[in-house]
Amino acid sequence: MADYAWRKLLQLIPTVIGVVTLVFLAMRMIPGNATGFMAGDNLSGDALAAMTERLGLGIPMWQQYVNYVTGLLRFDLGTTIVTGLPVSQLILEALPITVMVAVLTVLISCVIAVTIGTIAAYLANKGKKWFDQLITWLTMLVDLMPSFWMALLLMLTFTLTLGWFPASGTINFSDPGQMLQRIALPLMVLCAGQIAMIARITRTAVLEVLGEDYIRTARAFGLPQLRVVFRHALKNAAMPVITVAGLAFGNLLNGTIITEFIFSIPGIGTLLINGINSRDYTLVQSVILVYAFLFILVNMLTDFIYKYIDPRVRL
Amino acid sequence: MTPGTQMNPLLQVDQLRTYFHTREGVVRAVNDVSFTLNSGERMAVVGESGSGKSAMAMSLLQLLSYPGSVESGRVLLEGRDLLGMKEEELNHVRGGEIGTVFQDPMTSLDPIMSIGDQLVSHMIRHLRLNPRQARERAAQLLTQVGIPDSEARLRSYPYELSGGMRQRVLIAMALSCKPKLILADEPTTALDVTIQAQIVELLKDISTETGMALLFITHDLGLVARFAQKVAVMYAGRIVEYGSVYDLFERPQHPYTQSLLRTIPSIKGPRPKRLMQIGGFPPDMRQPIEGCAFADRCLAAVPQCRLEAPELEVKHGRQQAACLVDGGIEAVIGQTMPLHREGAEPLPQDELRVETRPVLELQQLTRHFKTDASLFKREGRTVRAVDEIELSLDPGQTLGLVGESGCGKSTTARMLLRLDTPTAGEIVVEGVDIAKLKGEALKSFRRKVQMVFQDPYSSFNPKMKIRDIIMEPLQVMDIGTREDRELKVQDLIRTVGLDTVYLDRYPSQLSGGQRQRIGIARALALDPSIIIADEPTSALDVSVRAQVINLLADLRERLGISILFISHDLSIVRHISDKIAVMYLGKIVEYGSADAIFEDPKHPYTQALLYAAPVPDPVAEEKRTIRLIGGDLPSPSNPPPGCHFSTRCPMVTDRCKQDQPVLEQMADTRKVACFHAS
Structure with a gap:
């Protein structure tokens, strides 16, 4: 296990170098730059050049790259170009919100999706197809709905008409009730997509396992059906579900960007969008680096869960 | 047992009828099946696939999968009707009173739960033992079914055990709750013959020792003769013949049995x-x-x-x-x-065909695999899958290759087809060494050696019509015009005894026997000089096996093709082969004419295989003292030093454990690799 963790960390190095370089270059290929964004139409000529110099953008690109990478090696993410604030501080403020939303989404959607997926599979296995068909139809419908459209629909219903959940405002970790109310709508939007996908995968996986010989063996030894499902079927069907949930987490990071923006939640998604809009290279580079780290972390976590569930898995 | 219960049979099945209500219509799987089974009795139900034997067994336990249902009838276990029972009562009967052993030990155990946990949970439920007592009993049971080091084995997972071991675990599980009846559904079909013989003996001993009744479901009449006291023969959902094992084999009455x-x-x-x-x-x-x-x-x-x-x-x-x-x-x-x-007249003797050049010669043919070495592991092991084998095949003759799974039969076949490249040695086909051919030369060689696969259900592209399946080799080799190919395909399908109307059908519309004929037609398309048949009948129904064997024999005669016949079914190998090679762990241990080897096997492993093969004659089976070889096939990556068979050999001496015997000429037509052969 420790051996595996070390190997994974070694693999991390080329990944990080790749991500850093790619983001560095991509940002500079987009037309426009931070100076232009800050100055607007007011500055020109020498003044603009002076400002560019002051922001550290006057030096050649390779030099900027070297500076950035050496900074990273000292765990220094630098300061934002536009506001001059330390990037690490901004990320530390925004990250917990995003991580909390993402983790809650994965937990809630897994619990709901695995439940309905299992029920659908169980009934389908006994030849009762109606629930199964209903679920398949519903999940398809939800999956096809664009998330921003659903977000607007939910806001219209729950914020403007019913007035249950606020759609904007600060997030305060010290008041969980208020906080949950605040993130309820984004959670709903994010969960909807995940539940649809995970439920479908669970259904397929459980249905397949229910047809396996060892399920018949367990039944032939008098294990009641429901206990067969919990003792044997769910655990064996877990692999594809976990794979998908792990991948879903990656998609979720994408999803949070739009959703945070719509519901104006001050997470790293919002931070990223602001950074891109103002061409704030250092900020965008660092935020994307954080995303990459999260993604790799989740990958490692799913691998460990595999090993825990299935003794045949070799890490 | 009191006289009162003696009157009632343990199990009485009465007019049992099971249907599957599928979308295509009602499949009448079991039709009015009736039989009785007394305590301590061993009964066999014989039938081929689709005869309804497994559906019948699952009906007894009320474990039919959707859309099957028991339509009518009674299943009385000690007078109580299982069909009317509530689920909770049934769950007490399942496992508690009727233990079950299923066909495939590889898939019948939960792969991610330890052996111990799987055994223990049923005992806790049925016998109301506490976990500690249950674990003790589990260990005893494993010892009873012949699993050494049982305490440690309880912590193993199924993937760490061989097929034979897993089947022993399943038998231990069936025994665990002291049932009155054990239901065994093809318990040895997925196993090698030597392991099959071990398992059958084990089941027989258990029923004698414990007085449990045994209902044994199989397609193998030889096993019935070895095992059962009473037999029911099923065909198309009905029992067509029912009686004692001696009567059935001595004077069968139904045309199907006959x-x-x-x-x-x-x-x-x-x-x-x-x-x-x-x-x-x-x-x-x-x-x-x-x-x-x-x-x-x-x-x-x-x-x-x-x-x-x-x-x-x-x-x-x-x-x-x-x-x-x-x-x-x-x-x-x-x-x-x-x-x-x-x-029927006997086959012409080998001696009549002298001075012919072999169509195929293997010299020192070797294939070693290296297991992966990685950054954190030490260097990989060498698996000697095929180790310096020498064989030859004469034109128009059949060479039978026999051995248990993992002995290197299929690797040899793959090398002959050049789907795999030998590590060393020569494969001489019609005088040319093809072991190292590349490019165009390799492509044109492929015409000479063709293959008939084991499983006709998975060896065709299901989306292709039969015509295109048979024509494909001709297209690949770019032979003839479209019209020529069409004529050739029609010719081929008639050669294998099917009508040309089948050309426009898809594989799924054909039965297993018909598909295997198509497989043979495809192999013949390029007019090969050698056909490799890898277990060509093992996936077929018993009643159509003979058709396929006869077809191969006829083709050999008519077209002068040579056949390499790979099988574990000794009676079929003997029937079709002129010469036989017995393989064990990558080595040939005995090689010679088929008649001589079957009459007087010299190598202890060949002897063991012959002892293990069941004969469809209960009288002969009873007389035969079955000398079993114990244990499993050792891992090819770590074979025993000296003679590879030394770990299982009844004649083993110290010399066998140190030196490896070489294949030596014994008689005119025989080579044996054993120090004790004489």
């Missing part, structure tokens, strides 16, 4: 040129059946058979058969054709 027994080649005595075969194929159970289901394939059928489905009736003593014609095919056989083995 024909089936004749199709099985013998491992002793003279060899007929052709096997008797049952024409046609088993009925499609999705279609309604009028009259007797066997009528279309029956030699004794009279017009009445197609109108009226016969009932089981007493024919002889207590033996019952469901047939309108008294005496079955025995009544008509004299007038129709010489079906008896004795009537």
Whole structure:
């Protein structure tokens, strides 16, 4: 296990170098730059050049790259170009919100999706197809709905008409009730997509396992059906579900960007969008680096869960 | 046992009827099946796939999967009807009173739960033991079924055990809750012959020791003869013959049983040129059946058979058969054709064909695999899958390659097809060494050696029509014009005995036997000089095996093709082969003429294989002292030093453990690799 963790960390190095370089270059290929964004139409000529110099953008690109990478090696993410604030501080403020939303989404959607997926599979296995068909139809419908459209629909219903959940405002970790109310709508939007996908995968996986010989063996030894499902079927069907949930987490990071923006939640998604809009290279580079780290972390976590569930898995 | 319970049978099945309500229609899988089983009795239910034997077994336990349901009948276990029982009561019977052993030990255990946990949970539930007592009993049971080091084994997972070991675990599980009846559904079909023999002996011993009744479901008549006291033969959902094992084998009454027994080649005595075969194929159970289901394939059928489905009736003593014609095919056989083995002429002897150059010669053929070495592991091991084997095959002859799974048979076949490149050695086909061929030369060589695969269900592209399947090799090799190919394909399908209307069908519309004929037609498309047949009959129904074997034998005769026949079924290998090579862990241990080897096997491993192979004759089986070889096949990556067979050999001495015997000439036609052979 420790051996595996070390190997994974070694693999991390080329990944990080790749991500850093790619983001560095991509940002500079987009037309426009931070100076232009800050100055607007007011500055020109020498003044603009002076400002560019002051922001550290006057030096050649390779030099900027070297500076950035050496900074990273000292765990220094630098300061934002536009506001001059330390990037690490901004990320530390925004990250917990995003991580909390993402983790809650994965937990809630897994619990709901695995439940309905299992029920659908169980009934389908006994030849009762109606629930199964209903679920398949519903999940398809939800999956096809664009998330921003659903977000607007939910806001219209729950914020403007019913007035249950606020759609904007600060997030305060010290008041969980208020906080949950605040993130309820984004959670709903994010969960909807995940539940649809995970439920479908669970259904397929459980249905397949229910047809396996060892399920018949367990039944032939008098294990009641429901206990067969919990003792044997769910655990064996877990692999594809976990794979998908792990991948879903990656998609979720994408999803949070739009959703945070719509519901104006001050997470790293919002931070990223602001950074891109103002061409704030250092900020965008660092935020994307954080995303990459999260993604790799989740990958490692799913691998460990595999090993825990299935003794045949070799890490 | 009190006299009162002696009166009632342990299990009484009465007019059991099970249907599967599929979208395509009702499959009448089990039709009015009745039988009784007493305590301590061993009964076999024999039938081929689709005969309803497994559906019947699952009906007893009420474990039919959707869309199956028991339509009517009674299943009385000690007088209580299982069919009317509530689920909770049934769950007490399942495992508690009826233990079950399933066919495939590889898939019948939960792969991610330890052996111990799987055994223990059932005992806690049925026997109300506490976890500690249950674990102790589990360890005892594992010892009882012959698993060494049982305490440690409880912590193992199924993937860490061999197939034979897993089947022992399943048997231990079936025994664990002290049931009155054990239901074994093809418990040895997925195992090698030597392991099969071990498992059958184990089950037999257990029933003798504990007085448990055994219901044994199988397609193998040889196993029935070895194992059962009472037999029910099923065909198309009905019991067509029912009686004691001696009666059934001595004077079978139903034409199906009579024909089936004749199709099985013998491992002793003279060899007929052709096997008797049952024409046609088993009925499609999705279609309604009028009259007797066997009528279309029956030699004794009279017009009445197609109108009226016969009932089981007493024919002889207590033996019952469901047939309108008294005496079955025995009544008509004299007038129709010489079906008896004795009537057929023996195969020409090898000695008649002298001075022919072999079409295939293997010299020092070797294939080693290296297991992966990685950054954190030390260097990989070498697996000697095939180790310096030497064989030769003469034109128009058949070489049988025999051995247990993992012995290197299939690797050898792959190298002959050049799907795999040998590590060392030569493969000389018609005088040319093809071991290292590349590019165009390799492509044109491929015409010479073709393959018939084991499983006709998975060896065709399901989206291709039969015409395109047979034509594909011609297209790949760019032979002839479109018209030429079409003519060739029509010619080929007739050669394998099928009508040209099948050319426009898809594989799924054909039965297993028909598909295997297509497989042979495809192999013949390029006019090869050698055909490699890798277990070509093992996936087929018993009643059509003989057809395929006869077809191969005919083609060999007519087209002069040589065949390398790979199989674990010794009786079929003996029937079709001129020479036989016995492989063990990548080495050839005995090699010689088929008759000589079967008459007088020299190598202890060959002897063990022959002992293990069941013979469809209960009298002979009873007389035979079965000398079993114990244990499993050692891992090819870590074979024992000295003679590879030394760990399982009954004749082992110190020398065997140190030196490796080489294949030495024993007689004119025989080579053996053993220090003790004489």
